[in-house]
Amino acid sequence: MKTKEEVSDKVSELIEKNIDSYNGFVKASEKAQDMPLRDYLIDQAEERKFFAADLSNELKNYNSEIEIDTQGTLSASFRQSWLDIKALLGGNSDKSILEECIRADRASADEYAKFIKDYSSASPEIVSLIEKQSQRIVNNLDNQARLKDILS
Incomplete structure (x- = not known):
């Protein structure tokens, strides 16, 4: 069983990931x-803010x-800088932007799945919320794959 501090630290990491x-x-x-x-990406941003x-x-x-x-994490700053560098090099197509979003959401889905596996003894309210958010991220990955096909 994980301690309250361990659960709190891991949930804090998920909060940072959503920021x-x-x-x-x-x-x-x-x-x-x-x-x-653009509208889809704005909707996704708002959803992560609510998460x-x-x-x-x-x-x-x-x-x-x-x-x-x-404040978010340092790795996110690198990812956002990567988008800026890609734009300067001419790789700022909608498809490449969406590919980066898919990569980031796959990482989020993995972190959520790890929490569900490793912290199942956390409070039922936290586990339930994380399971619901995890399912939304997985559904969004499916939507992003369809968008990528359309943009190709």
Whole structure:
């Protein structure tokens, strides 16, 4: 059984990941040329912002003493810089933007799956919320694959 601190740390990581995703989707939407793709990316950004807020609220209920970081991670800064570099080199097509979003969401899906596997003894509210968010990310990956086919 994981300690309260271990669960809190892992949920905090998921919050940071969602903040990273929010920032990444916003950046991608600014670079997208296709309006339906841009709208989709903005919707995804908003969803990740809600994911982070919901996780933050649930974490505060679980562990009222925790300080929640809302800045995102250093790896996200590199990913966003990668989008900027790609744009300078001419690789800023809607397809390449979507490919980067898919890569990031696959990483998120993996982190969520790892939490569900390794932290199943966390509070039922946290586990349930993470399972629901995980399913949304997996569904979004399916949508992104279809969008990629359309953009090809």
